[in-house]
Amino acid sequence: MSDIILHHYPQSPVAEKVRVGLGVKQLAWRSVQIPRVPPKPDLMPLTGGYRRTPVMQVGADIYCDSQCILREIDRRHPEPTFYPGGGQGMPWVLSRWSDTILFDQIVRVVLGFSAEEMPSDLLEDRARLYFGPDWDMETVKASLPHTLAQIRAQLGWVDERVAHGRDFLLVEPGLPDVLVYYLVWFLRGRWEGSTEFLSEFPALEAWEARMKAIGHGDPTDMTSTEAIEIAKSSDPQTSENEDSRDPQGLMPGMNVSVVPDGDGGDPPVAGIIRTVTRDSIAILREDDRVGQVCVHFPRVGYRVVKL
Numbered sequence: 001m002s003d004i005i006l007h008h009y010p011q012s013p014v015a016e017k018v019r020v021g022l023g024v025k026q027l028a029w030r031s032v033q034i035p036r037v038p039p040k041p042d043l044m045p046l047t048g049g050y051r052r053t054p055v056m057q058v059g060a061d062i063y064c065d066s067q068c069i070l071r072e073i074d075r076r077h078p079e080p081t082f083y084p085g086g087g088q089g090m091p092w093v094l095s096r097w098s099d100t101i102l103f104d105q106i107v108r109v110v111l112g113f114s115a116e117e118m119p120s121d122l123l124e125d126r127a128r129l130y131f132g133p134d135w136d137m138e139t140v141k142a143s144l145p146h147t148l149a150q151i152r153a154q155l156g157w158v159d160e161r162v163a164h165g166r167d168f169l170l171v172e173p174g175l176p177d178v179l180v181y182y183l184v185w186f187l188r189g190r191w192e193g194s195t196e197f198l199s200e201f202p203a204l205e206a207w208e209a210r211m212k213a214i215g216h217g218d219p220t221d222m223t224s225t226e227a228i229e230i231a232k233s234s235d236p237q238t239s240e241n242e243d244s245r246d247p248q249g250l251m252p253g254m255n256v257s258v259v260p261d262g263d264g265g266d267p268p269v270a271g272i273i274r275t276v277t278r279d280s281i282a283i284l285r286e287d288d289r290v291g292q293v294c295v296h297f298p299r300v301g302y303r304v305v306k307l
């Protein structure tokens with residue numbers, strides 16, 4: 001049995017990205033279901049305030065953000081590779097498009113077309129998170145034809161990529177596929193116009209079916225209480241690391257806060273730096289319910305502030 005615990009909920013597209021990543025690696029993992037909107041009382045003691053989905057736990061090490069999670073899964077389980085055909089580096093470049101521009105546009109379509117049917121607490125939470133404090137659903141709705149034109153051209157590029165005798169974006173299923181597939185899954189599952197919209201792209205649809213067939217590995221349910229017990233009875237396994245080239249001069253032992261960049265209103269998470277690298281930062285923090293935990297974040301897309 002793997003030590004990987006994923007805190008998530010079924011409807012989360014970013015969690016679907018990680019679930020399919022676990023499928024590519026054919027891993028067994030433990031599945032803890034969390035609420036779709038805050039409060040998330042059994043998650044906050046683990047993350048120190050990070051409220052987004054998904055979060056991965058291994059003992060008392062907590063990994064926030066799918067970027068950090070997928071990197072850690074690959075570090076622990078290098079085979080089968082996330083980077084077929086020597087594709088290292090490239091998927092992360094791709095993710096700065098798929099996880100930002102394309103994700104944002106698809107969120108606009110999903111929320112814009114379903115605002116009336118969504119529970120108001122969910123709509124308000126997500127609109128605030130993705131559109132900022134001054135969000136206005138009428139503006140989002142008025143731009144929907146424009147937004148669809150943007151998405152259409154970009155999915156057209158993916159369609160072209162797999163339309164010429166290529167089953168996956170690289171050679172075999174890998175991280176680039178995972179980073180794009182979850183957005184098609186999100187659009188198809190949450191917008192009723194998607195069947196007609198996506199039917200323009202037969203090669204993309206055939207690729208989508210191949211991706212779906214990969215599955216999620218082998219998940220087994222776990223309660224949040226059990227996950228908290230595991231954190232409490234474990235010690236963080238992350239060793240100290242310093243990086244003399246760090247442009248911010250961050251060093252182990254420094255007191256910092258870490259927060260997702262942008263105006264989503266995410267709360268910062270405070271702690272003492274344990275390890276800092278070009279790609280990630282991990283901070284130690286204490287909580288009565290879980291004891292000491294080490295919380296990991298990516299550097300890209302996150303702001304670290306010395307306290």
Ligand SMILES: N[C@@H](CCC(=O)N[C@@H](CS)C(=O)NCC(=O)O)C(=O)O
Pocket residue numbers: 012013014015036037038051052053054064065066067099129
């Ligand atoms: N950059 C983050 C984005 C995560 C994200 O925005 N997830 C959505 C769900 S798909 C979320 O957190 N929604 C609010 C929530 O679950 O509370 C990542 O890659 O993990």
